[in-house]
Amino acid sequence: MTKPRILLVATGGTIASAEDGNGLTPQLTGEQLAGYVPQAAELADIDIVQPMNIDSTNMRPADWQAIGDAILARYEDYDGFVVLHGTDTMAYTAAALSYLIQDSPRPIVLTGSQQPMGSPFTDARINLYQSVLYAADPASHDVAVVFGGKVVAGTRARKQRTMSFNAFTSVNYPELALIRNDRIIRTAPAGTGAIPNGARKDLEPRVYHDLDERVFVLKLTPEVNPSVFELLRRDYEAIILETFGIGGIPDTLHDAIFGWVDSGRTLVVTTQVPEEGLDLGVYEVGRAYAEHPGILKGADMTCEALVAKTMWALGQTRDPKRLRELFYEPINCDRLPEA
Numbered sequence: 087m088t089k090p091r092i093l094l095v096a097t098g099g100t101i102a103s104a105e106d107g108n109g110l111t112p113q114l115t116g117e118q119l120a121g122y123v124p125q126a127a128e129l130a131d132i133d134i135v136q137p138m139n140i141d142s143t144n145m146r147p148a149d150w151q152a153i154g155d156a157i158l159a160r161y162e163d164y165d166g167f168v169v170l171h172g173t174d175t176m177a178y179t180a181a182a183l184s185y186l187i188q189d190s191p192r193p194i195v196l197t198g199s200q201q202p203m204g205s206p207f208t209d210a211r212i213n214l215y216q217s218v219l220y221a222a223d224p225a226s227h228d229v230a231v232v233f234g235g236k237v238v239a240g241t242r243a244r245k246q247r248t249m250s251f252n253a254f255t256s257v258n259y260p261e262l263a264l265i266r267n268d269r270i271i272r273t274a275p276a277g278t279g280a281i282p283n284g285a286r287k288d289l290e291p292r293v294y295h296d297l298d299e300r301v302f303v304l305k306l307t308p309e310v311n312p313s314v315f316e317l318l319r320r321d322y323e324a325i326i327l328e329t330f331g332i333g334g335i336p337d338t339l340h341d342a343i344f345g346w347v348d349s350g351r352t353l354v355v356t357t358q359v360p361e362e363g364l365d366l367g368v369y370e371v372g373r374a375y376a377e378h379p380g381i382l383k384g385a386d387m388t389c390e391a392l393v394a395k396t397m398w399a400l401g402q403t404r405d406p407k408r409l410r411e412l413f414y415e416p417i418n419c420d421r422l423p424e425a
């Protein structure tokens with residue numbers, strides 16, 4: 087029986103890091119990392135590409151595009167893809183890949199580790215092994231993070247812990263599967279997103295290349311000077327506003343916010359509360375913003391997914407109506423359909 091073909095896309099992160107006297111930095115290549123986990127080669131025929139070798143702190147939107155392009159250049163040649171990536175910004179890259187390569191019948195898995203591959207108590211080996219296991223399984227599809235025995239949709243991941251092996255959570259959405267040793271326990275048997283599990287692998291994904299990176303996240307505190315909206319005009323096209331609670335915005339910011347929106351720029355409203363999302367209509371301090379056509383509502387999406395989706399949507403169109411359509415269309419489980 088022929089083994090599934092998996093492409094390992096090595097990009098750096100702690101998994102590839104070693105201490106050189108100045109702190110951990112990525113040093114191991116993808117080949118060296120694969121060499122630490124020979125059991126993975128029993129599951130699949132593995133090839134390796136290395137578009138970069140960086141701490142994910144330095145990962146920028148152009149790098150998301152480079153990773154996406156590395157996958158797309160070889161898309162037809164592999165059954166699945168495993169991106170080895172730093173954990174710190176993995177949730178952003180997973181979201182970005184979810185928008186750049188949509189409805190992918192071939193799974194694109196991101197993983198990494200909290201401890202370097204060479205460390206005696208590392209989580210790197212099992213994460214790499216379980217990622218190959220998941221990517222090689224015919225029922226897998228779309229972009230997901232596999233980490234600490236959990237499979238999280240690429241748009242729902244968040245790094246929740248800086249040290250524990252259980253680093254990622256799935257925000258406002260169930261995990262897609264658990265992995266115990268070498269068993270995948272799917273919690274979504276009927277499939278998620280547009281593709282049912284076991285879908286035909288010959289379907290084409292919807293592919294995009296353009297992003298507009300001029301997106302800024304502004305977190306409210308009890309003292310935000312309205313002048314910040316003026317300052318942001320020079321370099322940014324869109325603000326993702328992390329409001330209080332279910333959607334509270336201080337009265338002092340009212341004019342500055344409508345000035346931003348009425349000048350044709352994009353405002354996305356979300357909440358800084360970690361779970362359960364936004365509903366602007368509940369309180370008077372939010373309702374004024376609820377029905378304005380220029381204000382996009384983040385609902386239950388993660389901030390990471392909002393950043394990536396806004397960059398992607400602005401990269402496709404400047405037409406406000408089309409922008410809204412792109413923004414509100416659920417992609418890879420990123421938001422529940424509008425009620």
Ligand SMILES: NC(=O)C[C@H](N)C(=O)O
Nearest residue numbers: 099100141142172173174
């Ligand atoms: N655990 C990690 O991978 C953290 C590292 N700083 C990175 O994101 O590249």
